Amino acid sequence: MKHVLPFNDGWLFSPRDLAMDIPDSEFAAVTLPHTNKLFPHHNFDNQEYQFISTYRKRFTLPESRQGRRVYIDFDGAMIACDVMLNGRKVGEYEGGFTPFSFDITDYLDERGENVLTVRLDSTERTDIPPYGFVVDYLTFGGIYRDVWLRYVEPCHIVNVFIQTKDVLSSQASLEISALIKNQSPTPQHVRLSSVVRETAEGKAQTYTTPDEVIVPAYGEQQVTISGLWGECRLWSLNNPTLYDAEITLTSKNTVIDRVQERFGFRTARWEKDGSFYLNGQPLKLIGLNRHQTYPYIGAAAPARLQRRDAEIVKYELGCNIVRTSHYPQSPHFLRRCDEIGLLVFEEIPGWQHIGDNDWQGISVRDLEAMIVRDRNHPSIVIWGVRINESQDNEAFYRATNALAHQLDPTRQTGGVRYFQNSQFLEDVFTFNDFSNSVQEPEHQPHLITEFNGHMFPTKTWDQEERLIEHALRHARIQDKQLGMPNVSGAIGWCAFDYNTHQEFGSGDRICYHGVMDIFRLPKYAAYFYESQIAPEQRIVLRAATIWAMGDRSGGGNDPLVIFGNVDEVEIFIGEASFGRYQPDRAEFPHLPHPPFQIRGLNLWVTWGQKMADLRVVGYWKDEAVAEQRIASRGLPHALYLKADDAELLADGSDMTRVVFKVVDAYGNRLPYANAVVSFEIEGPGELIGENPFALMGGQAALYVRAGWQAGEIIVRAKTRGLDEVQAKIATRSP
Ligand code: GAL
Numbered sequence: 092m093k094h095v096l097p098f099n100d101g102w103l104f105s106p107r108d109l110a111m112d113i114p115d116s117e118f119a120a121v122t123l124p125h126t127n128k129l130f131p132h133h134n135f136d137n138q139e140y141q142f143i144s145t146y147r148k149r150f151t152l153p154e155s156r157q158g159r160r161v162y163i164d165f166d167g168a169m170i171a172c173d174v175m176l177n178g179r180k181v182g183e184y185e186g187g188f189t190p191f192s193f194d195i196t197d198y199l200d201e202r203g204e205n206v207l208t209v210r211l212d213s214t215e216r217t218d219i220p221p222y223g224f225v226v227d228y229l230t231f232g233g234i235y236r237d238v239w240l241r242y243v244e245p246c247h248i249v250n251v252f253i254q255t256k257d258v259l260s261s262q263a264s265l266e267i268s269a270l271i272k273n274q275s276p277t278p279q280h281v282r283l284s285s286v287v288r289e290t291a292e293g294k295a296q297t298y299t300t301p302d303e304v305i306v307p308a309y310g311e312q313q314v315t316i317s318g319l320w321g322e323c324r325l326w327s328l329n330n331p332t333l334y335d336a337e338i339t340l341t342s343k344n345t346v347i348d349r350v351q352e353r354f355g356f357r358t359a360r361w362e363k364d365g366s367f368y369l370n371g372q373p374l375k376l377i378g379l380n381r382h383q384t385y386p387y388i389g390a391a392a393p394a395r396l397q398r399r400d401a402e403i404v405k406y407e408l409g410c411n412i413v414r415t416s417h418y419p420q421s422p423h424f425l426r427r428c429d430e431i432g433l434l435v436f437e438e439i440p441g442w443q444h445i446g447d448n449d450w451q452g453i454s455v456r457d458l459e460a461m462i463v464r465d466r467n468h469p470s471i472v473i474w475g476v477r478i479n480e481s482q483d484n485e486a487f488y489r490a491t492n493a494l495a496h497q498l499d500p501t502r503q504t505g506g507v508r509y510f511q512n513s514q515f516l517e518d519v520f521t522f523n524d525f526s527n528s529v530q531e532p533e534h535q536p537h538l539i540t541e542f543n544g545h546m547f548p549t550k551t552w553d554q555e556e557r558l559i560e561h562a563l564r565h566a567r568i569q570d571k572q573l574g575m576p577n578v579s580g581a582i583g584w585c586a587f588d589y590n591t592h593q594e595f596g597s598g599d600r601i602c603y604h605g606v607m608d609i610f611r612l613p614k615y616a617a618y619f620y621e622s623q624i625a626p627e628q629r630i631v632l633r634a635a636t637i638w639a640m641g642d643r644s645g646g647g648n649d650p651l652v653i654f655g656n657v658d659e660v661e662i663f664i665g666e667a668s669f670g671r672y673q674p675d676r677a678e679f680p681h682l683p684h685p686p687f688q689i690r691g692l693n694l695w696v697t698w699g700q701k702m703a704d705l706r707v708v709g710y711w712k713d714e715a716v717a718e719q720r721i722a723s724r725g726l727p728h729a730l731y732l733k734a735d736d737a738e739l740l741a742d743g744s745d746m747t748r749v750v751f752k753v754v755d756a757y758g759n760r761l762p763y764a765n766a767v768v769s770f771e772i773e774g775p776g777e778l779i780g781e782n783p784f785a786l787m788g789g790q791a792a793l794y795v796r797a798g799w800q801a802g803e804i805i806v807r808a809k810t811r812g813l814d815e816v817q818a819k820i821a822t823r824s825p
Contacts, residue, residue, distance in 0.1 A: 093247065093348050094154065098163065098238040099123040100743055101148055108143040108210060111178050118147060122743035124391040127213055127232035130590075131781050132386035132609055132791075133599040137215070137592055140232040140389065146209040156201055159242040160274055164192045166236035166422060168211055169390065170219055175208040185219050186453055187230055188418040188440045189460035192241075194274075209234060217446070220454050220478070221417065224444035227595040227602065228382055228417070231389025236421060244347040245275040246306055251338055251352050253467050254501055255323075258356040259371050263323040267298065268315040269338060269350075273306040280305055281342045283314045289324060290333040290353065296320060325370050326355025326469040328411055331432035333469070353429065355469030361503055361519045361536035365577040367472075369434075375573055376434070376580020377623065378412030379404060379606060380541060382589040383420045386609045387780050387794065389590075393744045396794075397423035399735065403611055404586055405433040409624035412472075414540055414582045417442055417479040419461040428470035436521075436540065436582065437465060438475025438507065439491070445481050454478065458491055462498040473519060473538075474499070477506025480523060483514045492516050507540045519579070527564070529571045529578060536579050542568050544584030548596075548603040551614055551788025552762050556643045559635050559652050562615040565606065566679060566686055569623075573681035587611055610792035612750065615654070622654035622684050631656045631684075632709040632717040637762055639725060640702060649692040656684040657709035657717060665703030671710070722755035727764055729754050732808045732816040739797040739804075741775060741822040746797070749818055751808055752790040760789040766810040774804035775822055797822045 103118035106127060127144050152161070163174070169187035173180060176198035184191040199205055213232025217223045221230070249270040256264045265287065273279045284299035298318040306312040324332040333353050340348040359369055366373045381400060385392050401424050404413045411434055415424075418440035428435050439457045446454075458476060465471055476491035488506060495504045505521035511533040520534035523541035549561035565583055572581040588605035596602040601609060606616035613621075618633035632655040636648055653660055655674075662669040672689050679685035702723035709717035722728070731754045736747040753764035769783035770793065780793030795804060801824045809815040 092346060093244070094242045096153055096240045098148075098240040101150070102234075103147040105145045106142060107145065109145040111175075111206070111208065115147070118145075123238055124235045124393055124744060125233045126235060126389040126391035127211070128389075129387055129779065130389065133590070133601045135600060137229050137600070140229075141214040142232070143210060143212050143214070144232070146211060146234055148207040150205050150207065151203065152199065152201055152205070153240070154242070156196070156199075156242065159244055160194055160196045160247075161199060162192050162194050162241040162243065163207070164190065164239040164241055165234065166190050166238065168209065168234045168236070169213050169230050169232050170216055171212045173210045175210070177206055185216075186440070186457055187219075189457050190464055218450055220440040220446070220450065220457065221442040221444070223446045223450065224442075225592060225594040226442040227591050228442070229384060229389070229590045229592065229600075231384065231391070233389065233391050235389065235391035246271065246273045246279040246281060246340070246342065247348040248338065248340055248350045249311070250463050251336070251350055251467070252499070253336055253352055253354045255354070255356045258323055258325065258358060261322045263320045263356055264318060265298065265320055266315060266317040267336060267338060268313060269340070271304070271306050271312045271314055271340065273308060273310055273312070276308050278305050278308050279342055281314075281340055281347070283316055283338065283340055285316060285336050285338045287320065287334055287336045290335050320356075323356040326357040326432070327370060328432040328434075331355065331430060331469070333429060352467050353426070354467045355429065357469050359434070359472040359502075361538070361579055363535060365532070365535045365537060365579060367536070367538070367579040374411065376412045376538065376582065377569055377620075378410040378414065378434070378580065378582040379408060379620070380414045380416040380582055380585040381420070382416060382585065382587065383418070383424070384589055386792070392421070393746050394423040395736065395739075395745055395747065397421040398427040399748070400424060400611070401427035401431060401433055403607070405431050407613070408586065408606065408617060408620040409622075410620060412436060412580065412582060413586070414438070414475075416541075416585065419457070419465065422464070425465060425468050425470060429468050433470055435468070435471045436473050436475060436505065437461060437471050438477075438479065441478030441481065443478065443480045445478055445484055445487065451487050455490060455494060458494055459498060462495060466499045466502070471502070473503050473505050473521075475507055475521065476504045476517065477508065479507045480509050485514060485516070488514070488516050505538065505540070529568060529575060529581070532577050535577060537577060538579045539568075539572060539581035541584040542581060544604045545595075545602070549614060549616070550597075550603045551608050551612070551790065554642060555635075555637055555639075558615045562619040562635060562654065563652070563686065565616050566619045566682065570679040570682045570685070608788065608790070610748070610750070610790070612790050612792065615652075618654040619686065622656050622686070623682065624656055625683075626656040626711050630709065630711060630717045632660070632707060632719050634705065634707050634719050634721060636705070636721065637725075638705045638721040638723060647692060649690055651687075651689040651692050653687040653689070653707060655687065655709050655717070657711045659710040660687055661708040661710065662689065663706035663708070720757040721759050722757055725755065725761065727753045727761060727766065727813055728756045730768065730808055730810050730813045730816050731758070732806065732818045734795065734806070734818040734820050736820065738821045738823060739776070739795070740825045741797050741799055741801050742825045743797065743799050746779070746794045747820060748792045749795055749806055750790065750792045751784075753786060753810070753813070762789045764789040768808050768810045771807045772804065773807075775800035775802045776804035776820065778806065795820055
């Protein structure tokens, strides 16, 4: 029978290209996911991750093979590698964003010790996408995703694709198709069956191939089983019902392989009328782009951080779609999108440049790997089959479209470009619109895949006016697209600030294009997105001001901008009420929850007048449901420190974010506090990040990585003039 074991721990790493005979003492012990270098969050150079490194892992087979084949599966390593076992080359892979596997059986020492070596080239190889020209993101280096050891019978399942049909009727059906591989010298007579179960409920149904299927010796065979499910529960944004299919391969009544796949019943289509329909209902798409990189650790974020990013986009930013700009992202991220009901636009690696035939060959291979890996995710609704913002290339893009449709007839294709007079070879015209408005579509259906971005970079410590304008630009575009029936949605650039090359960004190697900063902490633009959340789900009330008299040009706070999903706000300055106000429906007629823009504030707070605290009360259905206060005193009141998680797994790689800020008496961050904060850690964990940290924008974050022991981690933070604070994180054995 098959057995899959995590293979993330016990690795050795050297940032050099080392031969087999170099002793282990030249290496450092590491756990995957791993970055080949830790960085400060900015002001570093991409040259610093561009080197060849060596990963080594010594292991004895954890269990005896018993006739099975043994594979090693890499979820991703940046950007090209040679893999050796016991001094013999097993294989190589070029490309940092897609998974790869090797059958290591013939290289194994089944009883003794094995030495696995990965020679990893993390240079920006111009022969591998996205490189060959400038690129506005960093790829970083390292074996940055999970690795697995997999035992399989010689005849086993390679992959499974589950298609659902007629899901909107009471006669929903399924087609489960598996690719079976036979690595033995005799043809194998097998039978495929599947138990399908609603993940939460447990109603189960079994499907089986009517006849035995013969898989030729050393060959492959596609086997399909289909059947009726009946009434299904749909996967939707608010109720993302998931189903599990346990697919079993039997031979002579013995189970030889078993695979678990999660899927959902749903339809997702763009129609010729220009709209996107989820389960037959029109849905306007509002979303943001996400890069997979993080401060300090590059792309090497463990499952918890990947999952958290999906939660941030859905629950903190209220988006219904995310684009995985510009490459396939972590399986953990996508799984979380399935679980919480967040739609995904996934695309192949690249950035503007199309290389030669070999380069295009890797790109087509990436496309295939992406679709085969991810086509069971209900969250994914479209495949991006062009290199982001590349020029037309008819042969290449006819091929990618055809391949995508062949591998997955259920999903439509898009291909992101920034010009409308482009050959429309896809199903959906996916367009980056940097006009600061919404261009009239020339093709249907039309989806905006980026806007804003470099047109208005904004930092958390920018002057209030700029932060407000940044937020309002997002609000204006989303408002406008919501009012255009021929635009199916808009995905803004972008969710989080990200590290980039010197040709882009603010010179410090950050593109400050996020609605959140690189630590995933909000700018006012994040409040705009958050304010579109339905009030039934969560009340949002966020005044976009630091409440200072002289920060804006000319002084004052006019207009006072507030993002919220309440019906009305009442403004108090000190004890006095200055009246109730409604959202600005005149400027934003299409948003569910327009910003409040309260003008005439200079009548209340003028030069020379004594400042008083701001108090905003939000009313929903005539009831006061939320309140925000901002201190007029404006001085540091406390140091704030909070870990996102109270508990981590003691597996050597689990991590949580620890946020710190300097705040006023009501907990609002002080954006111009650039205090130096220093940290100490105690217990079975490690701090990842800059320590001490000079705050930028009054807020930042570090990460805590769990060690191997169960216990308690205490992080202490201090800064001059404020009380020391601490955060506790328990670690428990996995
Ligand atoms: C786009 C590009 C993105 C990012 C963005 C910045 O042209 O597709 O990757 O660079 O500009 O606004």
